[in-house]
Amino acid sequence: MKIVEGKPEDLEEISRLEKICFPGEQAAGREQILNRLRIYPNHFWLLKDVEKGLAGYADGLVTSRNRLEDELYDDPLLHEESGDWQMIFGLAVQPEFRRRGYGGQLLRHVIKTAQEQGRKGLVLTCKEALIPYYTGFGFCKEGISLSIRGEIIWQDMRLNFTKENERGDDTVCPK
Numbered sequence: 793m794k795i796v797e798g799k800p801e802d803l804e805e806i807s808r809l810e811k812i813c814f815p816g817e818q819a820a821g822r823e824q825i826l827n828r829l830r831i832y833p834n835h836f837w838l839l840k841d842v843e844k845g846l847a848g849y850a851d852g853l854v855t856s857r858n859r860l861e862d863e864l865y866d867d868p869l870l871h872e873e874s875g876d877w878q879m880i881f882g883l884a885v886q887p888e889f890r891r892r893g894y895g896g897q898l899l900r901h902v903i904k905t906a907q908e909q910g911r912k913g914l915v916l917t918c919k920e921a922l923i924p925y926y927t928g929f930g931f932c933k934e935g936i937s938l939s940i941r942g943e944i945i946w947q948d949m950r951l952n953f954t955k956e957n958e959r960g961d962d963t964v965c966p967k
Contacts, residue, residue, distance in 0.1 A: 793847060793894065795901050798829045798836030805846040806838075813884035818942035820881070824866065828853070828881075831868040835878070837905075839898050841889070848885035850898045852916070854878055859948065860915045862939050878906040880916035899929055903951065913953045917946035 803826050810819045836851040853871035860879050864870055885895045906914055917937045926949050937946035
């Protein structure tokens, strides 16, 4: 397995996996994915198996905003390469590769990359059932997200690289 940056020629494999992992309205469309690959390929990480191809991916833009807002998913031009926060839009693993630690491998790579780039941390939203998974990597739950993607309830999660509460409210998010 190796982690590489996404390229537009990876679009078909990524689109197929997106539909498997994110049902209905939760999934990004082909055009959204293609635009992400064109605008910030260095923030679209693919886990590839030499023989079987795409095993998984993680992606998300960088921004100075400290919350993951729905418009960030839809407009890749909001990417700010010098921004403070690495957003995570998706962490997806092919069903045949699940429960082998590959999602964690991708997530640790994203965390390390964001730290090396001098970000303040990472922000993502997830379903309630995935909170324990992400807290295992140091993320903390901040509460119900304002996101309405896919018309489900999302939880805001944050991994701070500093001790300060970067959200600017009463949320306590320890390092």
